[in-house]
Amino acid sequence: MDLVKCINVNKSFGNKQILKNVNLTIPRGKIIGLLGKNGTGKTTLIKLINDLLTISSGEILINGEKIGINSKKIISYLPERTYLDKSMTIDQVIEYFQDFYDNFDTKKARKLLKDLSLDTTLKLAKMSKGMQEKVQLVLVMSRKADLYILDEPLGGVDPATRDYILDTILTNFNDGASVIISTHLIADIERILDEVIFIDNGQIILQSDTDLLRTKENSSIDDIFRRMFKC
Amino acid sequence: MNFEFDNNIPIYIQLVEQLKIFIISGKIQPGERLLSVRELALQTKVNPNTMQKALIELENLKLIYTERTNGKFVTTDRKLIDKYKKQYADELSNKYFLSMLSIGFDNKKAIEYLKSLGGNK
Incomplete structure (x- = not known):
């Protein structure tokens, strides 16, 4: 059974149609790049899968079931913007996650944070943007999930932090779990992707194995993307 | 690595x-x-x-x-490893000869040139 299946998914805000007849399946055990320019529907699609928005028409199945309590249990989601209360300390946030998710691995989170040599009594507000991003990623990757959805995890961080984020993703996703990474920073990330999904203007333009696409087009995913979506 | x-x-x-x-x-x-x-x-x-x-x-x-x-x-199987090694060495040498040809050295001249460097490097 596919991990995620979107069937004729449409989403409109008022008269504006954001997603048009999206059909796609997310297999297990893969890292998948959801790639598209700004404002093409990436975040909307992710929010639909996370039940933060409701579908206008169509259906999304997670493990063959409709979205609901069960799907929330198995999806670990890193939103584009933080939802954490920045007056909390790292210790408090860890407790918060522990209370919220029964698949949260506190030990793992503590270990990963220790590797960052962070003072866990520090308030989030006192930390740099890059550090906050790292802490959030650690929290999200410390859940034993079937699907990790990371919305723009590389936005606005320096190259060294990018490397840290990519490494953390690579080392910490469960065997058999999948990771969806939405981004427009393709060059930085394409090395770790099994599959890419190109989305433009609310429609899925292409879904392919990364190395197959490279062979076929004889160029990098970044170049292919730039050629396809030239402004 | x-x-x-x-x-x-x-x-x-x-x-x-x-x-x-x-x-x-x-x-x-x-x-x-x-x-x-x-x-x-x-x-x-x-x-x-x-x-x-x-x-x-x-x-x-x-x-x-x-x-x-x-x-x-x-x-x-060291023989097999040597076979791949030779294959790779051939590829590298071909690349050298092709590059030298592109600046006007034929194979003979290219080999002489290598010799003239005489393992100084």
């Missing part, structure tokens, strides 16, 4: 090439046990699935083999 990747070429092909070089250069010795797929993927900073694909390819080339429960090992 520090790998640089060219995003224009399938990553698993680059991994196969790099690992092949490690084996034919003796950086990984005949009979030596390889790290697990996950560890190798982590060291080279690639996706474990991609590393897996590369190792399958190396196994098809008979450069590595799997022992059921113990993991993957480099072949102990």
Whole structure:
């Protein structure tokens, strides 16, 4: 059974149609790049899968079931913007996650944070943007999930932090779990992707194995993307 | 292991090439046990699935083999390793000759030129 299946998914805000007849399946055990320019529907699609928005028409199945309590249990989601209360300390946030998710691995989170040599009594507000991003990623990757959805995890961080984020993703996703990474920073990330999904203007333009696409087009995913979506 | 990747070429092909070089250069010795797929993927900073694909390819080339429960090992067939080494040396030499030809040295001149450098480097 596919991990995620979107069937004729449409989403409109008022008269504006954001997603048009999206059909796609997310297999297990893969890292998948959801790639598209700004404002093409990436975040909307992710929010639909996370039940933060409701579908206008169509259906999304997670493990063959409709979205609901069960799907929330198995999806670990890193939103584009933080939802954490920045007056909390790292210790408090860890407790918060522990209370919220029964698949949260506190030990793992503590270990990963220790590797960052962070003072866990520090308030989030006192930390740099890059550090906050790292802490959030650690929290999200410390859940034993079937699907990790990371919305723009590389936005606005320096190259060294990018490397840290990519490494953390690579080392910490469960065997058999999948990771969806939405981004427009393709060059930085394409090395770790099994599959890419190109989305433009609310429609899925292409879904392919990364190395197959490279062979076929004889160029990098970044170049292919730039050629396809030239402004 | 520090790998640089060219995003224009399938990553698993680059991994196969790099690992092949490690084996034919003796950086990984005949009979030596390889790290697990996950560890190798982590060291080279690639996706474990991609590393897996590369190792399958190396196994098809008979450069590595799997022992059921113990993991993957480099072949102990030195003749085979030498064969791949020669193949690689041929490729490199051809590249040299082609590049030299492009600046007007025929093969004979190219060889003489190499000799004139006389192992100073």
